[in-house]
Amino acid sequence: MSDPISGDREAILGRIAEALREPAPKHHEAPDKPAPLGLTAPFREWLPPVGKTRKDQIALFAQQSEVLRTEFVECASVVGAAKQLTELAKKADWKTIALHAGELTDAVAAKLPETLATLRVDAGYDKEALEACDAGFTECEALIAQTGSVCVTALSSGGRALSVLPPHHVVIAQKGQLVPDLAAAYEILALKYAGHYPSFVSFITGPSRTGDIERILVLGAHGPKRLTVLLVP
Helix, strand or coil: CHHHHHHHHHHHHHHHHHHCCCCCCCCCCCCCCHHHHHHHHHHHHHHCCCCCCCHHHHHHHHHHHHHHCCEEECCCHHHHHHHEEEEEEHCCCCEEECCCCCHHHHHHCCCCCCCCEEEEEECCCCCHHHHHEEEEEECEEEEEECCCEEEEEEECCCCCCCCCCCEEEEEEHHHEEEECCHHHHHHHHHHHHCCCCCCCEEEECCCEEEECCCCCECCCCCCCCEEEEEEEE
């Protein structure tokens, strides 16, 4: 009498072997010039193509953000970003926002209303106080048009917890930080940190979510329930 489990195993292994005989589909040809340090450019052959112009990439990031439920706002200036953040605070009745020191975060924080308290994490913080904040405000390493992701590190985004504990994460980035794909983001990290990476590197793709229970999507399960990206020139 044949073993049905063994038969199923053989059938599965046979299908895997058959699939491995087929080459992976290429979305487009590899670039003529190798990536810096020769790191990731070859992988672009298997990644979906991204528009070459900045306008195309912003449009794709906006499109991906809508799908992911990320709130994406183009701002005309840092002043515009401060107004947008102030509006978010008013609508959600924020009392305290946590942030770290940075060129963009400091410029925006200087224009926030005095009624909105700030908790700065650079010199240390109380975990419960950070968790009680209404939002965390950070900079980032890069925005990835291809996936709608935000790349953050411990060095660029105020440590490990600022982008995780508050229920609303607000990211401010400049247009020059928008890159076409994941390969480009990894190249930026490799060149910037030259093998001495920060202790925390993360690619945030939309608000925290899970569908573990009966495949029902729940936002905010393991981190912020809302993600807002403010893009400035």
